[in-house]
Amino acid sequence: MSIAYKISAFNRKRKWKLFNTLYNPSPETKILDAGFGEYENSPVDNFLEKHYPYPHKITALGISEPREFSRRYPAVTAVRYNGGRFPFEDKSFDICWSNAVLEHVGSREQQLYFLKETARVAKSAFITTPNRYFPVEVHTKIPLLHYLPKRHFDSLMSLAGKKWAEGDSINLLSFGEIKKLLKDAGISEYKIISNRLFLFTLDFIICFSYSG
Helix, strand or coil: CCCCEEEEEEEEHHHHHHHHHCCCCCCCEEEEEEEECCCCCCCCCCCHHHEEEEEEEHEEEHHHHHHHHHHHHCCEHHHHHHHCCCCCCCEEEEEEEEEEHHHHCCCHHHHHHHHHHHHEEEEEEEEECCCCCCCCCCCCCCCCCHCCCCCHHHHHHHHHCHHHCCCCHHCCCCCHHHHHHHHHCCCCCCCEEEEEEEEEEEEEEEEECCCC
């Protein structure tokens, strides 16, 4: 088992414990998982579906056709969409869970729209995203290069054979950038929790309720 996997497993279990402490979901709690994974690269992928005791209360939203996902989690309602407006009515869910998705939805404008849609369809949210300034870029496992301007980082990823990490496929956020996005989304009541690994913030948890 790699060190990266051990850290990821530890961190996801930590976040799961916090989620249950903060929201204490009941058998009637309706949850939206914004950003399911069709393919699983590790045992901690699709963590909500693996651990939530009421899977029939989960609706999973994603941009992939949910063939493998629905086979693994038949009790979960899986919905495919085009990455734009969420195909749900206002306040359809009690909680939106979204783990390590915000950094993948595209440009800043798309990240802002994703947050607005989350706030529109759910009464509260639990959103996690990696820290822009953690020394190791958590997707590529490469240290420090993500501190460079994006165009230089993209060029180096191409040379490293990681073209999938270029462009808007990964847009990491800092604490300040998250606060600005939340403000621009009209979300005023929120909490940003820093998950630390040794001396550094590994990722952020954004918790909010929205009444606007």
